[in-house]
Structures are given as C-alpha cells and as structure tokens.
Amino acid sequence: MYRGREGQWAFYLHRISGIAIILFLALHVTEISSSMFGPKWFNALLKFEENPIFGLGLVAVAALVLYHALNGLRIILMDFTSWGVRLQRQLWYAVWVVYVVLGFPMLFIMLRHVFVGGE
Amino acid sequence: MQVTLKILRYNPEKDARPHWESYRLEAEPMDRVLDLLHQVKWEKDGTLAFRKSCGHGICGSDAMMINGVNRLACKTLVKDLGTDVITVEPIRGLPVEKDLVVDMEPFFEAYRAVKPWLINDEPPPERERLQSPEERAVFDEGTKCILCAACTTSCPVFWVNGTYLGPSAIVQAHRFIFDSRDKGAHERFPALGSTGGVWRCRTAYNCTEACPREIPVTQLIEEVKRAIMFGQM
Numbered sequence: 229m230y231r232g233r234e235g236q237w238a239f240y241l242h243r244i245s246g247i248a249i250i251l252f253l254a255l256h257v258t259e260i261s262s263s264m265f266g267p268k269w270f271n272a273l274l275k276f277e278e279n280p281i282f283g284l285g286l287v288a289v290a291a292l293v294l295y296h297a298l299n300g301l302r303i304i305l306m307d308f309t310s311w312g313v314r315l316q317r318q319l320w321y322a323v324w325v326v327y328v329v330l331g332f333p334m335l336f337i338m339l340r341h342v343f344v345g346g347e
Numbered sequence: 348m349q350v351t352l353k354i355l356r357y358n359p360e361k362d363a364r365p366h367w368e369s370y371r372l373e374a375e376p377m378d379r380v381l382d383l384l385h386q387v388k389w390e391k392d393g394t395l396a397f398r399k400s401c402g403h404g405i406c407g408s409d410a411m412m413i414n415g416v417n418r419l420a421c422k423t424l425v426k427d428l429g430t431d432v433i434t435v436e437p438i439r440g441l442p443v444e445k446d447l448v449v450d451m452e453p454f455f456e457a458y459r460a461v462k463p464w465l466i467n468d469e470p471p472p473e474r475e476r477l478q479s480p481e482e483r484a485v486f487d488e489g490t491k492c493i494l495c496a497a498c499t500t501s502c503p504v505f506w507v508n509g510t511y512l513g514p515s516a517i518v519q520a521h522r523f524i525f526d527s528r529d530k531g532a533h534e535r536f537p538a539l540g541s542t543g544g545v546w547r548c549r550t551a552y553n554c555t556e557a558c559p560r561e562i563p564v565t566q567l568i569e570e571v572k573r574a575i576m577f578g579q580m
C-alpha cells in the first residue's frame with residue numbers, strides 16, 4: 229500500500245462512498261418500482277424491509293452520504309480557490325469535525341427510528 | 348548501524364514475477380539510500396539494476412518507492428527514514444524492465460503531448476522578449492521540475508488509468524501556459540482538456556507530497572484546470 233497522506237485517504241473514501249451511494253440509489257429505485265406489480269408485492273417488500281438490518285444499512289448509507297457531501301464541499305473549495313489547495317489538510321480535518329457535529333444527532337435519530345420505531 | 352535493505356527484484360529473463368530480497372548492510376546514519384544500493388551492487392550482487400546519474404538530486408534518474416513513498420534515492424538519508432528496515436521498490440504504473448529500472452517512455456510521451464517548448468510565432472524583437480519579475484514569478488515553481496516522475500507514479504489515478512497524462516506533464520504545461528512570452532496555450536489545451544488530461548486529477552495530493560523539488564504540484568494542476576475552464580489564456 230502506497231503510504232499517502234490525508235489527501236489520498238480523502239480521495240479513496242470519496243470514491244468508495246460515491247460508488248456505495250450509486251448502488252444504494254439503484255437498489256432504492258428498484259424497490260420503489262416494485263410497486264408496479266401491485267400492492268401485494270410492494271407491501272410484502274416493505275414488510276421484509278422492516279428488519280433492523282435494513283435500518284442499519286440505511287444508517288451506513290447516511291454516514292457515507294454525509295462524508296461525500298462534506299468532502300465534496302472541500303473539493304469545491306480546492307477547485308475554485310487557491311487557498312483551498314494550500315489548506316487541504318486542515319479542510320479535511322474540518323470535514324471530520326463537522327461530520328461528528330452533524331453525524332451524532334443524525335445517528336441518534338436514525339437509531340431510535342430503527343429500534344424504537346415511529347416518530 | 349546495521350540496516351536491512353529489502354529490494355523488490357525482478358529479472359525478466361529468469362523470474363515470473365518480482366520478489367523481495369534482503370541484504371544486511373553496515374550503514375552510517377548520514378548515508379543516502381543510493382549509497383546502500385551501491386553497496387549492494389558493488390559488494391554483494393553486481394546484477395542489481397537501478398538508474399542514477401548525478402547523485403545530487405538534479406538529474407531525476409533515481410526516483411523509487413522507498414518505505415512506501417516515492418523519493419529520490421540520492422536525496423533520502425538513512426537517518427531520516429527513522430527505521431533500520433528499508434524497503435525499495437520501482438516506481439509504480441510504468442512497466443518494470445529490471446529490478447528498479449522502469450520503462451519511462453509512457454512518461455515522456457505524456458511530456459511531449461503538452462508541447463513543452465516556447466510557442467510564439469510573432470517575429471522576434473530586436474533583443475530579448477522582455478518579461479517583468481512578476482510575470483516570471485507566476486510560473487517559477489514549474490521551472491524547478493527535474494522530470495523524475497516521482498509525482499506521476501505516486502498518483503492513484505495514473506496507476507489505474509492508462510491514458511492520464513499525469514502530474515508531471517501538467518506541471519510542464521503550466522510552466523509554458525503561464526509564461527507571458529508564450530502564445531501556445533490553445534495548442535496545448537486539446538491534450539490537457541481531453542479525457543486523459545487535467546480532469547482526471549482527483550486531488551489526492553500524493554504528487555505534491557512526493558515531489559523532491561517541493562513543487563506544489565496539485566496547486567499547479569488546479570491552476571491549469573481553472574485556466575481551461577475560464578478560458579483565461
């Protein structure tokens with residue numbers, strides 16, 4: 229493994245989260261379009277997805293989306309400003325700070341939804 | 348001090364694939380990795396192949412992967428590695444010819460693609476083409492490049508994408524595009540703006556970390572991206 233630093237890991241994570249999000253989207257569209265086969269199938273599918281495994285999967289997808297979004301902002305700053313590139317490492321740490329600040333309430337709300345249910 | 352030098356060796360006439368070989372050596376902390384390679388070649392195994400020429404960080408011959416990152420063997424001191432186990436591998440993404448020697452042709456092909464020479468069809472003035480110190484400063488960083496390929500072969504995109512020009516060629520392009528005497532930007536933009544051009548850069552910064560001349564490689568690439576995007580030239 230090449231011993232790259234923050235930038236390399238930011239890039240790998242961005243790529244992996246991007247691919248995972250696309251796969252989720254494909255899955256999601258397939259799920260919704262199953263309603264074409266009538267309420268019987270669609271409701272059965274929804275019932276099946278009540279399994280907490282899917283809830284946890286959704287938490288994982290949300291975690292990846294949050295990283296992809298925040299690092300995406302970092303990339304925009306790097307692409308459009310000259311200081312963004314100079315401060316790329318600090319920006320990456322800033323991404324993680326915001327990630328934790330936004331991520332924890334999100335995690336809390338989502339987990340409660342998965343395990344306790346309802347609003 | 349005693350060090351263990353592990354070299355990823357490959358002899359195309361004998362080996363199916365590269366393999367590691369270890370050498371126990373007596374080294375001084377101020378020795379360069381290049382000195383260790385010489386020690387192996389001169390005293391232990393004369394078949395070891397690597398490139399070097401100046402020995403002083405200016406010819407760009409001896410970029411290799413040392414303890415997991417690209418560096419010049421002649422600019423890397425044993426004491427700075429902070430370990431007594433030193434691994435040396437050929438730079439990645441170019442075909443290995445023997446041991447640490449790679450085929451640099453794809454690298455130089457990308458170099459030529461950006462037309463790294465002054466393009467200006469205007470009749471030459473009576474004396475030199477004048478340039479202010481400020482205009483000269485704009486492209487100063489790129490002039491330090493020694494074409495060692497440490498940047499290009501540290502790039503994760505270059506490893507997997509067969510068409511990417513790579514950071515070094517873009518640094519060279521920057522050196523001319525931002526030169527006030529040069530008028531060739533539009534001749535260079537087709538290669539730079541193509542699918543193998545600057546847009547393949549995903550800002551992983553390995554190039555910037557690897558450059559032995561401390562050129563802010565990623566910054567120069569981003570400047571070329573913006574020059575193309577906003578048609579600055």
Ligand code: SF4
Pocket residue numbers: 491492493494495496497498499514515518557558559560561562564
């Ligand atoms: S930019 Fe730096 S690392 Fe890349 S070829 Fe030039 S000197 Fe070597």
Ligand code: FES
Pocket residue numbers: 398399400401402403404405406407408409410419420421422
């Ligand atoms: S031998 Fe010339 S740069 Fe290292």
